Amino acid sequence: MAADDRSRSEAAKQRRQDQLQRWLGSETDRTGTELRDRPSTSGGRRARVCFAQGAVFMAACSAGDREEVSELLKQGADINHANVDGLTALHQACIDDNIDMVQFLVENGSEVNRGDNEGWTPLHAAASCGFIPIAKFLIDHGALVGAVNSEGELPLDVATEDAMERLLKAEIKKQGVDMENARREEERVMLRDAMAISAGRGTLTPHSITGATALHVAAAKGYMEVMKLLFQCGLDVDCKDCDGWTPLHAAAHWGQEEACSLLADNMCDMGAVNNVVRGKIPVPHCLP
Known part of the structure; x- marks a missing residue:
């Protein structure tokens, strides 16, 4: 790994830690907790049902329960439902290294380039975790190697493994992505x-x-x-x-x-x- 690339990667990890630290204990964090703990009798009917369904859907995805996930989708669950910090079930499946759920979600309509509140796409998540099979699958299904997060970072910039860097650099070259233009x-x-x-x-x-x-x-x-x-x-x-x-x-x-x-x-x-x-x-x- 080149020195400037390594420096960028370390800086990216530090900024992500700072972002997460800011979010923990914040008003938006507490709001999310309050919503999760709110009794089912509170609030308007539509908002309560939508939130409950979204929470159940993401929990089912995290558990890898395809049968329940399929049933919830039939009942109208939003496959792109996001939690309070913008993470979708696809983001979480990438973070959890659950390629089976990643494939299921993408094949059923999950947005592969959806960003969380910090602009991190599922490919950013897979790249930062070093999960190559997931990154390959996402790229094959339309994930943008030139997508930038809120810090102007490409998935390559947050990659921490040499193998992941090689994969992303090869794809960037293949697609003719101008990295500096993408960052700007x-x-x-x-x-x-x-x-x-x-x-x-x-x-x-x-x-x-x-x-x-x-x-x-x-x-x-x-x-x-x-x-x-x-x-x-x-x-x-x-x-x-x-x-x-x-x-x-x-x-x-x-x-x-x-x-x-x-x-x-x-x-x-x-x-x-x-x-x-x-x-x-x-x-x-x-x-x-």
Whole structure:
């Protein structure tokens, strides 16, 4: 493995750990637990039934019970149902190294390129775990080797095994994927969308689960031109996600010093406190 590839892989693993650590104990994490523990008599009928069915479906998939999974699908279960952090049954089957369930789900309509809340596709999951047969199957059934997660990482970037790297590099070469262009795709899309909004041809909608805005994402990744356009659109510099994180929290957490400075120049609240760590303010991470 080349030194720069190894460095990228180690950085990817560390960022994933940071992502998971942020999620644990967060408002969205607790919301998911509350939903799982909620008595069946609470809430509206439709929401209760849908959630219960989705939870049962994912449990059946995890148990490898094809008969029950098939029956639930006949009853209308959503094969692409996702839990609170965006994982589908296909993601979980990849993580569990359950190729039989992976094959069953894909053959019955699971979305092979569906991303979780961090943009990780099932192929990202298989690549990071080193499960080559699953990765091969996913690729043969349309998984994109050029798909990027929320960190702009390809499945190759999160692969930790030499054999997995060889497989993905061979497929990238076969498909003619420009890796650097793929990694920059998210920024290009966000810039295009921000330009459309600035011209009055679109609207800004926070993430349905996390409450994060485009400004949170741009700040976390240092997309400076996107941030500048979003400021022109009048987006609140101190907007908060469901965990109380402002864009400054996001920029500070991911070490984006230039983004921190730009937020400060736009009069963000330097003493903002989130909901996850009491008294946590973003300033010390990247500003004097």
